[in-house]
Amino acid sequence: MSDLTIQLTDHPKAKPADESKLKFGDLFTDHMLMMDYDEGQGWHDARIVPYGPLALDPAAMCLHYGQEVFEGMKAYRAEDGRILLFRPEQNFARLNLSNDRLCIPPVDEDKMVEYLKEFLRVEKDWVPHSKDTSLYLRPFIIAIDPHLGVHSGKHYYFIVIASPVGAYYPEGLNPVSIYVETKYVRSVRGGTGFTKTAGNYSASLKAQSEAEEKHYTQVLWLDGVERRYIEEVGTMNVFFKIDGEIITPSLDGSILGGITRKSAIELMHSWGLKVTERRISIDELAEAYDAGKLEEAFGTGTAAVISPIGFLDWGDTKKMEIGGGKIGPVSQRLYDELTAIQWGRTKDPFGWSVEVCK
Ligand SMILES: *Cc1c(COP(=O)(O)O)cnc(C)c1O
Numbered sequence: 350m351s352d353l354t355i356q357l358t359d360h361p362k363a364k365p366a367d368e369s370k371l372k373f374g375d376l377f378t379d380h381m382l383m384m385d386y387d388e389g390q391g392w393h394d395a396r397i398v399p400y401g402p403l404a405l406d407p408a409a410m411c412l413h414y415g416q417e418v419f420e421g422m423k424a425y426r427a428e429d430g431r432i433l434l435f436r437p438e439q440n441f442a443r444l445n446l447s448n449d450r451l452c453i454p455p456v457d458e459d460k461m462v463e464y465l466k467e468f469l470r471v472e473k474d475w476v477p478h479s480k481d482t483s484l485y486l487r488p489f490i491i492a493i494d495p496h497l498g499v500h501s502g503k504h505y506y507f508i509v510i511a512s513p514v515g516a517y518y519p520e521g522l523n524p525v526s527i528y529v530e531t532k533y534v535r536s537v538r539g540g541t542g543f544t545k546t547a548g549n550y551s552a553s554l555k556a557q558s559e560a561e562e563k564h565y566t567q568v569l570w571l572d573g574v575e576r577r578y579i580e581e582v583g584t585m586n587v588f589f590k591i592d593g594e595i596i597t598p599s600l601d602g603s604i605l606g607g608i609t610r611k612s613a614i615e616l617m618h619s620w621g622l623k624v625t626e627r628r629i630s631i632d633e634l635a636e637a638y639d640a641g642k643l644e645e646a647f648g649t650g651t652a653a654v655i656s657p658i659g660f661l662d663w664g665d666t667k668k669m670e671i672g673g674g675k676i677g678p679v680s681q682r683l684y685d686e687l688t689a690i691q692w693g694r695t696k697d698p699f700g701w702s703v704e705v706c707k
Contacts, residue, residue, distance in 0.1 A: 351395075351460075353467050358399035364513075368479040371515030373652070378475040378484070378511045382468040386454055388503035395464055397471055400510065406495035410502050417547040418447035419489035421651050422608075424469050424511075424705065426476045426483075427693030432469055432705040435691045437462050439608045444488060446606075447544035452501035453490055461488070462703075465509065469705045472511055481516035481688070485652075517653050522676050522684060524659025527582055528565035529631060530556050531664060534573035535580065535603070542580075542603035550584070557583070567648075569631075569661065572603065577630040585648030585656060586610035589634065590679055592642040599626040609649040612701065613683050619698075622679070631663060638669045645677030654691075655684040 358379045365371055377400055384395040411417050420440045425433045441458040448455050465486070469476070476484040488509045492502030533556040536542025541549055553568075560568045567583030579598055581587055586607040588597045595617055600606050617624045637643045646658035657676040661669040676684075689695040690702055 382509040384507040386505040408495035411491035416492035423483040434703040524657040525566040526660040528560040529663040530568040537573035538602040582648040585650035590645035595624040647680040
C-alpha cells in the first residue's frame with residue numbers, strides 16, 4: 350500500500366466527445382498529483398486532489414527567478430485497453446538531474462513511478478482511445494518560498510498534471526522546414542541546457558517566433574561558443590544519416606538528453622546500424638550535402654517521436670533540401686517501431702513498456 354491520499358472531485362468534466370479534435374496541452378483531466386517539500390521534513394503528503402488553481406504568494410520564488418524543473422511523458426492506450434508508460438523511470442532519473450542543477454531536493458524515483466501509476470488508475474478514462482492519441486503527463490517542481498533574495502528555496506511543490514492529446518501526424522509524417530539559427534543561442538556548456546527548466550524555454554521563444562515569421566517550423570540550434578556545432582532542433586534532439594552512418598551530437602552539457610534519443614540509438618544499434626555520438630558542425634553537414642551524402646535528417650522527442658527534416662535554411666550560406674522532401678527509410682522505421690512499442694502493438698524486447706492497468 351502506498352501512502353498516497355486520494356480526494357476525488359465532485360464535478361468530473363465531460364470527456365472529449367470527438368478525439369480527432371484533440372490538440373496539444375489545452376485540456377486537463379479532473380485531478381492532479383501533488384506533494385510538498387519542507388526543509389527538515391523532506392517530501393511529504395503525496396496526494397491526488399481535484400485539478401484546480403494554486404494559491405501562491407506573489408513573492409513565491411519560482412515566479413521571480415525561475416527555480417523550476419519539469420518533465421514530459423505520455424501514457425498510451427493499447428488496442429486491448431491496457432494503459433502503458435514508456436521508460437518512466439528515465440523521466441524521474443532526468444528530473445533528479447535537473448533538480449541537482451537547479452538546487453531542488455531530489456525525489457524518490459521508484460516512488461514517483463508508483464504514485465504516477467496510481468494517479469493514472471484514477472484518471473484512466475482520460476487516456477484517449479483513437480489511434481496515435483495519448484495522455485500527456487507533465488510533472489514539475491516549483492519553489493514556493495515567499496522571498497525575494499536570490500537563494501534556493503526551502504519549500505517546494507511537486508505536481509503532475511495530465512492532458513489528453515491528439516495524433517501528432519493526422520496526415521502522415523511530413524518533413525518540416527528548419528531555420529539554422531545564427532543569432533540566438535539556446536545554452537552553453539556549464540549552463541542549464543541539459544536540464545528541463547523553464548528558463549531554457551523562455552530564452553528560446555524569440556528565435557522560435559522569428560523562425561515562424563519566416564515560415565519555418567523550428568530552428569536548428571548551434572553551440573553558444575563557436576556557433577558552428579549542431580546541438581538540437583527546436584525542443585528535439587537531432588540525427589543525420591551521412592553516407593550510411595547515423596550521427597547525432599554528443600551530450601556535452603548544453604544538450605538535453607532525450608529519452609527518445611536514447612531509445613532511437615539503442616533501437617538502431619539493435620538493427621546493426623552504425624550510430625556515432627560526436628560533435629558535428631554545420632560546415633561538415635553542408636559539405637556532406639554538397640557531396641550528395643546527406644541522406645536523412647530527423648528530430649526525436651516524446652511529442653512527435655520522429656520529426657523528419659526536409660529542408661534546412663542556413664541563411665545566405667546554403668539551402669539544403671534533404672531526401673527530396675520525403676521521409677527517409679531509417680526515420681520511418683524508427684517511427685514505426687518506437688510507436689509500436691509505445692502503444693503496445695508489438696512485443697517489446699527491451700523492457701521499455703510499463704503496464705499501468707488493464
Ligand atoms: C524534452 C526535450 C527533448 C526530448 O526529450 P524526450 O525525452 O525524447 O522527450 C529534447 N530537447 C529538449 C530541449 C527538450 O526539452
